[in-house]
Amino acid sequence: MEPLTWTGSLGDILDPILYVLVAVFVSLVVLRIAVSILLPAPTMQTNPDGTLSATSGGPAVWAPRATNWAGLGVLALLLTYLIGGAIVGAPGAGIIGGMSQQLVPVWIALVLLFAASIKFKRRLGLYGKLFDSTIGMIGFGLVMFWVFVGLFAAFDMLLTHPPLEQVSGMKNEDPGTPLRGAEEGQYQWYLLGGDALARDVFSRMLKGSTIVIAIAPLATLFAFMVGITLGLPAGYYGGKLDTFLSFLANLILAFPVILLFYLLVTPEIVATGLPQYMAVVLFVFPLIFCAVLINSRYAGQPGKNWTYLAIVLVPLFLLYMSVINANDSKIDFWPLDFFDIAPGILVVFVSVVFVNSPTVFRIVRGLAMDIKTRDYVAAAQTRGEGPWYIMLWEILPNARGPLIVDFCLRIGYTTILLGTLGFFGLGLPPESPDWGSTINEGRKLLSIYLHPALPPAFALLSLVLGLNLLADGLREESLKD
Amino acid sequence: MGLFILRRVGVMILTALCLTFVVFFMTNLYPNLEKLAKTQGNFRMSDEAVESWLDKRGYMQSTPKKYAEWLGVMPSYRFEAEDGTVTGRCIDPGMDPAEAPNFCGILQGYWGYSTVFKEPVSEIISTRLGLTGVLMFWVMLLMVPSALILGVLAGMREGSATDRTLSTFAITTTATPEYVSGVILIAVFASSAVGLKWFKGTAASAMENPTFENFFLPVLTIALYGMGYIARMTRASMAEVMTAQYIRTARLKGVSFPNIVVKHALRNALIAPFTVIMLQFPWLLNGVVIVETLFNYKGFGWTLVQAAGNNDIELLLAVSVVSVIVVLVTQLISDIGYVYLNPRISVS
Numbered sequence: 124m125e126p127l128t129w130t131g132s133l134g135d136i137l138d139p140i141l142y143v144l145v146a147v148f149v150s151l152v153v154l155r156i157a158v159s160i161l162l163p164a165p166t167m168q169t170n171p172d173g174t175l176s177a178t179s180g181g182p183a184v185w186a187p188r189a190t191n192w193a194g195l196g197v198l199a200l201l202l203t204y205l206i207g208g209a210i211v212g213a214p215g216a217g218i219i220g221g222m223s224q225q226l227v228p229v230w231i232a233l234v235l236l237f238a239a240s241i242k243f244k245r246r247l248g249l250y251g252k253l254f255d256s257t258i259g260m261i262g263f264g265l266v267m268f269w270v271f272v273g274l275f276a277a278f279d280m281l282l283t284h285p286p287l288e289q290v291s292g293m294k295n296e297d298p299g300t301p302l303r304g305a306e307e308g309q310y311q312w313y314l315l316g317g318d319a320l321a322r323d324v325f326s327r328m329l330k331g332s333t334i335v336i337a338i339a340p341l342a343t344l345f346a347f348m349v350g351i352t353l354g355l356p357a358g359y360y361g362g363k364l365d366t367f368l369s370f371l372a373n374l375i376l377a378f379p380v381i382l383l384f385y386l387l388v389t390p391e392i393v394a395t396g397l398p399q400y401m402a403v404v405l406f407v408f409p410l411i412f413c414a415v416l417i418n419s420r421y422a423g424q425p426g427k428n429w430t431y432l433a434i435v436l437v438p439l440f441l442l443y444m445s446v447i448n449a450n451d452s453k454i455d456f457w458p459l460d461f462f463d464i465a466p467g468i469l470v471v472f473v474s475v476v477f478v479n480s481p482t483v484f485r486i487v488r489g490l491a492m493d494i495k496t497r498d499y500v501a502a503a504q505t506r507g508e509g510p511w512y513i514m515l516w517e518i519l520p521n522a523r524g525p526l527i528v529d530f531c532l533r534i535g536y537t538t539i540l541l542g543t544l545g546f547f548g549l550g551l552p553p554e555s556p557d558w559g560s561t562i563n564e565g566r567k568l569l570s571i572y573l574h575p576a577l578p579p580a581f582a583l584l585s586l587v588l589g590l591n592l593l594a595d596g597l598r599e600e601s602l603k604d
Numbered sequence: 605m606g607l608f609i610l611r612r613v614g615v616m617i618l619t620a621l622c623l624t625f626v627v628f629f630m631t632n633l634y635p636n637l638e639k640l641a642k643t644q645g646n647f648r649m650s651d652e653a654v655e656s657w658l659d660k661r662g663y664m665q666s667t668p669k670k671y672a673e674w675l676g677v678m679p680s681y682r683f684e685a686e687d688g689t690v691t692g693r694c695i696d697p698g699m700d701p702a703e704a705p706n707f708c709g710i711l712q713g714y715w716g717y718s719t720v721f722k723e724p725v726s727e728i729i730s731t732r733l734g735l736t737g738v739l740m741f742w743v744m745l746l747m748v749p750s751a752l753i754l755g756v757l758a759g760m761r762e763g764s765a766t767d768r769t770l771s772t773f774a775i776t777t778t779a780t781p782e783y784v785s786g787v788i789l790i791a792v793f794a795s796s797a798v799g800l801k802w803f804k805g806t807a808a809s810a811m812e813n814p815t816f817e818n819f820f821l822p823v824l825t826i827a828l829y830g831m832g833y834i835a836r837m838t839r840a841s842m843a844e845v846m847t848a849q850y851i852r853t854a855r856l857k858g859v860s861f862p863n864i865v866v867k868h869a870l871r872n873a874l875i876a877p878f879t880v881i882m883l884q885f886p887w888l889l890n891g892v893v894i895v896e897t898l899f900n901y902k903g904f905g906w907t908l909v910q911a912a913g914n915n916d917i918e919l920l921l922a923v924s925v926v927s928v929i930v931v932l933v934t935q936l937i938s939d940i941g942y943v944y945l946n947p948r949i950s951v952s
Binding site: 152155156158159160187190370373374376377378379380381382385386387389391392394395397535539542543546547559562563565566569570571572573576577580581583584587588590591592595 | 615618619622623627630631633634635636638639757761764765766769775776778779780781783784787788790791794795796797798805886889890893894897898908909912913915920923924927928931932
């Protein structure tokens with residue numbers, strides 16, 4: 124069988140058009156920047172009917188328009204590659220077509236999500252407003268792409284080969300190489316080539332997103348719980364408590380992150396059970412947070428209070444006990460252990476939460492110090508509300524804007540941290556398909572073979588970029604009102 | 605001001621003590637010591653042999669006592685063998701035990717002996733730190749001016765095409781961690797698969813003889829990640845200054861746009877980026893570790909990885925002391941500098 128080319132027969136027609144369009148687009152962008160620096164902004168004049176128009180023509184007016192059209196053309200063409208590829212499939216539409224066809228469930232999910240969100244965007248609050256900003260939409264699209272990929276890949280959909288399967292003769296083979304001795308029902312190619320152990324790079328990259336999607340948002344959420352539970356009282360009360368907690372936070376922040384990872388994640392330290400003890404401390408914060416949140420609101424209505432507390436805390440407590448318990452480790456008592464987390468995952472999770480929480484603490488503390496001087500806080504104090512009610516139900520909701528934006532940025536940073544852990548071979552098992560580990564493996568042969576290292580690198584880049592753009596869009600939209 | 609600095613220095617010393625104690629505690633946990641004994645002695649040592657090996661070198665004392673010995677506030681441990689020879693941390697081989705000093709810790713200037721490199725820690729740290737210093741110097745030289753230029757160009761006309769293009773570029777670089785941008789840069793500029801081969805994919809030869817060819821990629825990789833952040837801060841600060849009243853007055857007075865930017869806006873717009881640049885140092889330290897590993901440049905970051913990977917206790921402690929001091933001193937400088945640059949803020 125012939126090896127696949129990147130774009131296949133579809134590319135014979137589309138490739139030349141793409142080259143021309145990209146060249147035009149790039150030169151127009153350069154021209155536009157030069158114009159915006161060298162020429163003054165076009166002056167506006169008011170027409171009799173109340174509309175505005177530019178008085179002078181010239182490059183200052185047509186350059187931006189032409190750039191936009193060329194950009195749209197490039198985008199449309201790229202979309203054609205994907206849609207055409209999804210229909211035609213691997214041999215006809217090349218590697219890109221093959222990948223696009225594998226990802227059809229993701230495309231369908233994305234289109235449905237975007238269609239529904241844009242239809243009902245006026246009723247969806249801040250989330251709906253996101254669809255008013257182009258930057259925010261691009262970011263959200265990138266993030267949701269990887270979320271869907273991670274979800275589907277968790278059930279082994281999308282993958283062309285099992286991520287750990289080694290096929291003899293496929294070691295370091297180029298992208299699009301047909302599978303040697305492919306049997307009936309097996310996928311016929313290694314779409315993005317094989318890695319140093321003859322595994323499929325494409326499937327490993329997709330499977331790697333599952334790990335990131337599973338750990339990064341949850342770890343960030345935990346870090347926020349810790350940061351909020353400690354940061355609100357520090358900012359609200361101030362004084363000795365604030366000095367002490369800030370000192371602790373600065374202590375952790377002064378540590379070089381990588382040294383901390385080395386100290387926490389090496390097998391010898393894991394054997395002492397230290398990460399587990401840290402999990403015991405860190406994972407109790409969500410419980411405290413929920414308990415205080417409910418209790419401060421319904422303290423006056425004991426019946427409701429106890430019902431809600433029971434509904435929320437009992438499952439959380441069982442979950443907490445199961446998570447910190449593990450067979451054959453330092454904390455191991457039988458009756459409350461329903462499942463075990465893979466030890467590597469728990470250690471990675473704990474260290475990422477530990478590194479992230481001081482920064483969240485500082486942000487929440489700053490916001491609390493700012494907001495506690497507002498009139499509505501004074502009003503609540505005059506009403507005789509308790510301090511925790513004021514912190515959680517008056518200050519926290521009013522700090523949500525910056526916190527949501529920071530949450531998005533921090534998921535991105537957590538993704539980078541997970542990659543760093545993988546890059547140094549810490550925590551996760553060496554055969555794990557997560558992006559950091561695959562980049563680390565791929566870089567060893569980088570001067571000869573590019574294809575094992577680059578796909579996970581671009582995957583990580585696009586996810587973090589998407590989160591940053593999403594945060595930017597959210598910031599812009601939340602500042603508007 | 606003097607009192608402020610004094611208090612900050614006090615907090616700094618307290619922080620450094622706490623941090624080194626944490627590192628000391630973690631590296632002295634028993635499984636770590638066992639690993640150390642086995643790598644230094646013999647992989648097939650029995651548990652008793654490990655214990656006697658550790659006992660002979662004073663590792664079996666309580667952690668606070670060992671920490672005090674490392675600091676140099678308690679007389680250090682001596683082991684008297686059955687035949688009467690005395691060995692200890694302060695006693696070099698061939699030295700008469702009676703003449704050796706009682707205290708030898710970092711307060712006496714004794715940093716210990718690295719078990720991985722078989723050299724005194726102080727020598728390793730000074731040479732490695734020098735190499736990283738060279739790297740950092742070029743990173744700063746590349747990163748700071750280009751970030752400031754990017755930020756000022758983007759911020760002087762908010763919302764223009766220049767602003768959007770440069771802001772997109774800045775966001776992309778902040779979203780690219782060093783191990784991603786480094787891999788991409790090596791792939792494009794140094795691999796034989798693409799074939800450009802403008803630069804070298806390893807900086808190992810740059811330790812003796814840094815040239816543009818072998819040193820540019822590591823410098824660029826670190827600079828790119830920090831650059832986006834500084835550029836965005838500069839842009840925000842510049843955009844804010846450009847809407848100020850006095851800029852409008854200058855425009856109404858008929859001052860030309862380039863003059864407004866250079867003479868009126870720039871100085872006030874650069875206050876915020878100054879603090880950001882100083883606070884960027886701890887981040888750079890992280891980047892240095894990754895880049896030195898990726899490009900095989902045997903500087904401070906590379907030493908950290910080696911020390912941590914082999915549980916080289918004294919080297920690891922020295923590394924953490926140095927990095928903590930770097931972090932805290934840059935924080936102090938940024939606070940003091942901020943006060944000097946911005947007369948509206950006073951310390952008290």
